Amino acid sequence: MDTSTALAIFRQQLEKYVVFNEAEWIIFIQHLTFQSLKKKKHFAEYGKVCCDVGFIISGSVRYYMVKDGEEITGYFSFENEFVSSYKSYLTQQPAVNYIQALDDTLLIVISHKNMHLMLNNPMLAYKMERFGRLIAEHYLICYEDRMASFITKTPEERYLDLLTNGREVLQRMPQHYIANFLGITPVSLSRIRRRILELTR
Amino acid sequence: MDTSTALAIFRQQLEKYVVFNEAEWIIFIQHLTFQSLKKKKHFAEYGKVCCDVGFIISGSVRYYMVKDGEEITGYFSFENEFVSSYKSYLTQQPAVNYIQALDDTLLIVISHKNMHLMLNNPMLAYKMERFGRLIAEHYLICYEDRMASFITKTPEERYLDLLTNGREVLQRMPQHYIANFLGITPVSLSRIRRRILELTR
DNA sequence: CTAAAACGTTAACAAAAGATAAGAATTCGT
DNA sequence: ACGAATTCTTATCTTTTGTTAACGTTTTAG
Numbered sequence: 001m002d003t004s005t006a007l008a009i010f011r012q013q014l015e016k017y018v019v020f021n022e023a024e025w026i027i028f029i030q031h032l033t034f035q036s037l038k039k040k041k042h043f044a045e046y047g048k049v050c051c052d053v054g055f056i057i058s059g060s061v062r063y064y065m066v067k068d069g070e071e072i073t074g075y076f077s078f079e080n081e082f083v084s085s086y087k088s089y090l091t092q093q094p095a096v097n098y099i100q101a102l103d104d105t106l107l108i109v110i111s112h113k114n115m116h117l118m119l120n121n122p123m124l125a126y127k128m129e130r131f132g133r134l135i136a137e138h139y140l141i142c143y144e145d146r147m148a149s150f151i152t153k154t155p156e157e158r159y160l161d162l163l164t165n166g167r168e169v170l171q172r173m174p175q176h177y178i179a180n181f182l183g184i185t186p187v188s189l190s191r192i193r194r195r196i197l198e199l200t201r
Numbered sequence: 202m203d204t205s206t207a208l209a210i211f212r213q214q215l216e217k218y219v220v221f222n223e224a225e226w227i228i229f230i231q232h233l234t235f236q237s238l239k240k241k242k243h244f245a246e247y248g249k250v251c252c253d254v255g256f257i258i259s260g261s262v263r264y265y266m267v268k269d270g271e272e273i274t275g276y277f278s279f280e281n282e283f284v285s286s287y288k289s290y291l292t293q294q295p296a297v298n299y300i301q302a303l304d305d306t307l308l309i310v311i312s313h314k315n316m317h318l319m320l321n322n323p324m325l326a327y328k329m330e331r332f333g334r335l336i337a338e339h340y341l342i343c344y345e346d347r348m349a350s351f352i353t354k355t356p357e358e359r360y361l362d363l364l365t366n367g368r369e370v371l372q373r374m375p376q377h378y379i380a381n382f383l384g385i386t387p388v389s390l391s392r393i394r395r396r397i398l399e400l401t402r
Numbered sequence: 403c404t405a406a407a408a409c410g411t412t413a414a415c416a417a418a419a420g421a422t423a424a425g426a427a428t429t430c431g432t
Numbered sequence: 433a434c435g436a437a438t439t440c441t442t443a444t445c446t447t448t449t450g451t452t453a454a455c456g457t458t459t460t461a462g
Contacts, residue, residue: 065349065352065353067353072352072353074348074349074352074353075348086338086341086342086345087342087345087346090338090341090342091342096349097349125327126326126327126330129327129330129331129334130330130334132334132338133330133331133333133334133337136334136337136338136341137287137291137333137337139341140287140291140337140340140341140344141287141288141291141292143341143344143345143348144287144288144344145288146348147275147276147344147347147348147351148266148275148297148298150348150351150384151266151273151275151381151382151384152266152268152273152275154448155448155449156448174408174409174410175409175410176408176409176410180352181352183351183352184449184450185449185450185451186409186410186411187410187411187412187449187450187451187452188448188449188450189410190410190411190412191411191412191448191449193410193411194411194412355418356418356419357418375438375439375440376439376440377438377439377440385419385420386419386420386421387439387440387441388419388420388421388422388440388441388442389418389419389420391440391441391442392418392419392441392442394440394441395441395442
């Protein structure tokens with residue numbers, strides 16, 4: 001995909017949050033860069049400050065932490081979604097997690113530095129504050145839903161939710177990533193799948 | 202506590218996020234109201250749109266959902282913290298949870314209507330966007346931490362975290378609220394406490 | 403193309419958690 | 433102050449999950 005197509009897609013997706021006029025857009029895109037991540041390469045790593053927010057033009061990533069030498073996958077992001085180790089990005093402190101490309105992934109990137117240049121550029125400041133607010137609110141709602149499912153639902157119920165809603169996650173993802181995502185072990189997920197199969201058979 | 206003291210506290214706490222000059226402050230406070238919630242009264246209820254964000258001057262609240270007729274407590278907020286059923290507030294759709302005062306609680310309230318009046322008031326718009334962004338980012342980080350603990354830690358580890366960090370939550374909170382908050386049953390928490398006692402004895 | 407690595411299922415056993423109920427201690431409402 | 437309700441612990445039993453290991457299959461890398 002060429003960069004102008006990617007930018008057009010980005011602009012269209014952004015319009016959920018904020019609409020730039022031509023003059024603003026020209027300045028805005030000067031603060032963007034492209035990043036191409038080969039499969040298995042990292043967008044963010046434990047112990048390193050995450051300097052970027054990315055917007056996924058194509059591909060996908062997984063978020064994981066390492067505990068007792070084990071990788072534990074906590075989340076995924078797909079096309080037309082944002083990706084960052086937000087706490088690290090926002091505080092510019094070292095990240096506690098990894099973010100890794102699951103496929104070859106093309107991203108539009110806003111560095112923390114460029115974001116703050118825009119937040120301090122009178123031409124863009126207002127819209128960037130608004131943009132930042134709406135993005136943060138959007139992901140706040142995602143987290144609120146996800147926390148609620150952990151508090152009120154069993155792993156089996158969360159998996160059934162995934163079957164009905166989370167098409168994309170299930171299609172191409174290794175099952176042990178999904179197990180972690182649900183808060184259980186791969187073996188346990190395999191058993192849950194068996195139980196469901198037996199019931200629906 | 203009188204209202205001017207409360208406002209002074211609020212102003213000071215807000216300075217973590219945004220600093221108002223005198224002219225702005227005068228307009229800002231015209232968009233605030235006070236709310237006094239008796240113990241056990243609700244700040245938000247299932248099925249009703251949550252129209253307000255509150256700032257807790259004194260007291261505390263718990264967030265809970267009802268599942269199979271059971272109340273399941275998912276979170277708490279204390280003095281100098283914000284409280285809202287954010288998804289409902291932000292989308293103005295009916296809430297899926299309840300928020301209830303644990304003690305008599307005094308709040309400073311910004312209604313959704315007033316928030317949007319300020320967001321559209323040229324005198325305040327920029328700072329309110331910024332305020333909204335920073336608040337959302339703050340709670341995004343809280344959620345990120347909390348999700349991480351659910352994905353990577355056992356209930357026992359989460360309880361031990363609470364023992365070292367969460368002083369306030371543990372002090373005055375019924376134990377079955379804390380159990381829900383940890384994602385387990387009250388009986389299970391009681392057993393975890395016993396195990397810990399036996400080890401440290 | 404081939405060897406190695408990763409993946410998903412299953413089994414067997416251990417550990418933990420859920421459900422239910424009983425009983426004592428504490429708190430609450432009036 | 434009193435009875436009722438709530439809270440916490442403990443016990444028992446059941447269910448679920450974790451752990452480890454084995455096995456066949458699939459995918460990956462060189």
